[in-house]
Amino acid sequence: MNDADFMRYSRQLLLEDIALEGQQKLLESRVLIVGSGGLGSPAALYLAAAGVGTLVIADDDRVHISNLQRQILFTEEHIGQPKATAAAQQLQRLNPPIRVVPLNQRLLGESLYQQASLANVVLDCSDNMTTRQAINAACVASNVPLITASAVGFSGQLMVLTPPWQQGCYHCVWQDDDEPEGNCRTAGVLGPVVGVMGTLQALEAIKLLTGMATATGALHLFDARQHSWNKIQLQKSTSCPVCGELSHANPV
Amino acid sequence: MQILFNEEPLQCPDAQRLSALLTELGKLQPGCALAVNQTIIPRPQWDQFVLHDGDAILLFQAIAGG
Numbered sequence: 122m123n124d125a126d127f128m129r130y131s132r133q134l135l136l137e138d139i140a141l142e143g144q145q146k147l148l149e150s151r152v153l154i155v156g157s158g159g160l161g162s163p164a165a166l167y168l169a170a171a172g173v174g175t176l177v178i179a180d181d182d183r184v185h186i187s188n189l190q191r192q193i194l195f196t197e198e199h200i201g202q203p204k205a206t207a208a209a210q211q212l213q214r215l216n217p218p219i220r221v222v223p224l225n226q227r228l229l230g231e232s233l234y235q236q237a238s239l240a241n242v243v244l245d246c247s248d249n250m251t252t253r254q255a256i257n258a259a260c261v262a263s264n265v266p267l268i269t270a271s272a273v274g275f276s277g278q279l280m281v282l283t284p285p286w287q288q289g290c291y292h293c294v295w296q297d298d299d300e301p302e303g304n305c306r307t308a309g310v311l312g313p314v315v316g317v318m319g320t321l322q323a324l325e326a327i328k329l330l331t332g333m334a335t336a337t338g339a340l341h342l343f344d345a346r347q348h349s350w351n352k353i354q355l356q357k358s359t360s361c362p363v364c365g366e367l368s369h370a371n372p373v
Numbered sequence: 374m375q376i377l378f379n380e381e382p383l384q385c386p387d388a389q390r391l392s393a394l395l396t397e398l399g400k401l402q403p404g405c406a407l408a409v410n411q412t413i414i415p416r417p418q419w420d421q422f423v424l425h426d427g428d429a430i431l432l433f434q435a436i437a438g439g
Binding site for chain 2: 161276315
């Protein structure tokens, strides 16, 4: 780290849990963020600001004016641009020394598995069940920690899932590939609700990357109306086709 | 016996099984997860899972948006 780095990261270097050693780990880390919308925007901004050395941002969408109410990476001048490219530009402006890799594609199959394998942590900031199940399968197959969050209306859900998956995986909780009825496009969502969830993904990522204790093995349900949280313990499904005992017979 | 279903008290037969209860309530539908006393019960266990007096059941929908 140079003098500018010491100044830039001074407020988190002061924390005993981070300090020089933790900052070094962040600078050497690589995080894959799938989706740069309402969750991915705050998550990527905080991780870039904290000095995560390499951020890979995957999104196949373009910025639309209806995104600006909650996707705080983007401004009016980005309308029509690919989200991953626009996100990378904004993040590089915030912290030029880090490396930001935009992937203007829907990560699937082998390329998703490859990107997950290269990452120290994967953030699922996507907006559909098919992608969420694929990200989970790729993380389990490559033994990379997964921080998954979602939001719609006034509700949010967050899980930190880590190898060796003793508390199970995303598929142990959500077994259906069908899309849930409500999504942000049809049911609406408030910016700060999805912002809270994305911000917490960044927080949990920093804790994982720096070796701090994290809230693994639980599903956190956020009720924004009541401003309350419900913490549900996870339980592995022994017959889970993704992380269960028989899963090696069906490699992803 | 009495249980709590999504925070509402509910009478049900002794040793009621989870899937039987959900069928009776018309709540056995896809896209849901279920916790008993704040622990997830994976769906493949719902058929065998026996409820006890005072159990608190939470049934909730998946959210995929972001």
